[in-house]
Amino acid sequence: MRLLVATTNPGKLREIASLLADAPVALVTLTDLPHIEEPEETGLTFQENARLKAIHYAGRSGMVTVAEDSGLSIDALGGEPGVRSARFLRPDAPYPERFAEILSRLSGPPGQNRAARFVCAVAVAHGDTILFETTGTVEGEIADAPRGTRGFGYDPIFYYPPYGSTLAEVTEEAKLHVAHRGQAFRALADWLRERP
Secondary structure, three states: OEEEEOOOOHHHHHHHHHHOOOOOOEEEEHHHOOOOOOOOOOOOOHHHHHHHHHHHHHHHHOOOEEEEEEEEEEHHHOOOEHHHHHHOOOOOOOHHHHHHHHHHHOOOOOOOOOEEEEEEEEEEEEOOEEEEEEEEEEEEEEOOOOOOOOOOOOHHHEEEOOOOEEOOOOOHHHHHHHOHHHHHHHHHHHHHHHOO
16 A cells, blocks of 8 residues: 655654554655645644644545644643644744743743653544544653754653653664654554554
């Protein structure tokens, strides 16, 4: 089966391809197709946005499509940046600027709650029908400062206590073993293998 992966983010594409390497699908990316306008992400949850994107791209491509919506949710910031993670501050804001803003907002009293989680919602659609959906979550906290050069996005400020490091300080294999996207796409791979 050909499966359209509805993202142009190179970091996400690399992780997804790795996680689905043993699934019985041939991956197609948006760059393999004529240009399809991006949908407006109007959902209030990661799950709503994943469904919205999957149905949008499935309808315009005619292909079975997997879409994901993921981001960072910080308790002390009321769940921000949340579904606006990729557009936090503004769509073209560099991640170091986003890190600085988050750390500034968390510069309260010692012992302030720095609990955070990465969430990844995945939806698979064919036409306007959702065939499969799942969500992966990894719990951690916001580091005092960005650390590490691996990974992408908010990984340098996401401290994962069992590893004693940020997700940008560990190998991709170690990150995907515990991370939100790893959980969600391993569940998708299992579903793909079990389909008739």
